[in-house]
Amino acid sequence: MSVLAAIAVLAILIVVHETGHFMAARLQGIYANRFSIGFGPILWKYQGSQTEYAIRAIPLGGFVGFPDDDPESDIPEDDPNLLHNRPILDRAIVISAGVIANLVFAYLVFLTQFTTVGIPDGINFQPGVLVPQVISQSSPAAQAGIRSGDIVLAVDGEPLGSSEAALTTLMRTIQDSPDEAIDLTVQRGDRQLDLTVVPEPGADGKAKIGVQLYPNGTPEYRRPRGILEVFSLAAQEFQRTFVRIVEGFVMLITNFSEVAGQVAGPVKIVEQGAGLAASDSASLFPFTAIISINLAIINILPLPALDGGQLTFLLIEGLRGKPLPNRLQENVMQTGLVLLLGLGIFLIVRDTTQLEVFQKLFQ
Template sequence: MSVLATIGVLALLITVHELGHFLAARLQGIYANRFSIGFGPVVLKYQGTKTEYALRAFPLGGFVGFPDDDPDSDIAPDDPNLLRNRPIADRAIVISAGVIANLVFAYAVLVSQFGIVGIPDSFNYQAGILIPQVVGDNSAAAVAGLQAGDIVLRADDLVFAGTQNNVQGLVDKISTAPQQAIELEVQRGQERLKLVVTPDLTADGQGRIGVQLAPNGSVTYRRPHGLGEMFSLAATQFQDMLFRVVKGFQMLITNFKEMASQVASPVKIVEWGANIADADSGNLFFFAAFVSINLAVVNILPLPALDGGQLVFLFIEMLRGRPVPSQIQEGVMQTGFLLLMGLGLFLIVRDTAQLPVVQQFFQ
């Protein structure tokens, strides 16, 4: 059920993004004749009075179609309500509306989290340290056999009782032992395992194994003291999430070789979300907000086939005083789309092969 819930969250986020584009066009009177979730062959379709709504076979995104690019459209080429005939500002609103929708949705989800689940009041610490995610295929943690959902009970002679300093204790242990074997005692479901991990040596001379760490235990929630507290806390958490996401992309760009293995496909995101939901279903709100912000930041990057790439063409048009030739735009966008789809399929295959159930099947 947690997997289905996570897939539902991702589908909702894609729908929110495309709905942002669609509503921004329709509210300005701009024609939009297609609204699709996914790519490839149509699975389900509904023809409205002005728009075809479709669910397609490959759920790697979605798109809003405009009659500007439809050779069968009976709309006059000079119709002022075609997207290409609108001023740059109108087109920029349509293109950027998906990103804005995801950011607004993320904030609304955080507000809902505090209103429905409550506000974290205290944490009941239990023995061990939770590993929510193993980062990177070739990281020291992955090589040692650590998996998302594992609970580290001991590292050499350091035993992690139910205290608040557990995570920092393990971080210190790892960072001060680069290229030195550390024996871990790990709880995985009903099993207790002994694994040996050897931290990688980082550029600053410290050890790293490539995992996220979190306290093991459960949160006690309280009801919010009015709407003001809900909106204020949501704004603070939203700002913190946005900063961390942007910082992560900056690190990916500036240190691509080391960070590239952390780029995840929808398969890995679903696995991560399912683990979060298994630990605490209320965390699905956090997961939805975090992924929605990621989706917004990814789409605003100035890359072909993304919203940011289209905004670059609008900026060039503003500087030149006339649009970039349509043949060039189409060539760049189609090439970018094929590259992104290829990357997406590669990541899906890679992350699917790393799923524990798949690895057990081939053992």
């Protein structure tokens, strides 16, 4: 059920994004004849009065199609309601609406969380530090035998205890011990294991073992004091999350070699979401908001086949006073789409082979 919940989150976010494009077009009277989730061969479709709705085989996004790109369309080329006949501003609104929809949706998710679940009010700490994810099977943690879901109870024989300080203690010990063996006592289900990990030095001088670490405990919530508090805290959480994600993208660009291994595809995202849903269903709210903001930022990047790439073409058109040749735009977009799908398939294969269940098949 937790895996299905994580898959549903991704599907909802794709629908939200494409609905943004679709509604921005339809509300302006612009023709939109296709609304597809996924790419490639059609698995299911429904023909509406103006639009074909479809689910396709490759689940790496979706698209809204326009008659401008349909050779079988019988709409005259000079029809003012074709997308390419609209002013630059109208087209920019349609192109950017998916990004805006994902950002608005993320805020609404936080709003829903604080309204239904409550306002976060501390953590009921349990002994140790939780390892929600081992980032790579080639990391020091994986080589030491640490698995996602483990709880680190002690470091070098010293119990970490039940407090927020446990996380700080473990992180400091790891960061200060490059190429030095650390003995860990780990809780896995009803068993305790003694494992030894050797942190590897990072580019910033701090050692790492290739895991995410969270305080071990269950979050506590309180009822909101009023509707204004809900709106205010949702805005603050949205801003905090947005800034943190942007900083992550900046780090990816400026320190690609160190951070590239943490880039996740659909399989890894589903795995992370399933783990969160299994431990605390309420954590699906921030998970959904984080993925929605990530989807918005990725799409606004000025890369071919993404919304940012199309906005770049519009900017060039505005500066030149005329659009670039259609053939050039099509070639750039098709090349970008192939590269994007290739990257998606690579991430799916890489993340699938790193799944614990997959690893056991070859042990």
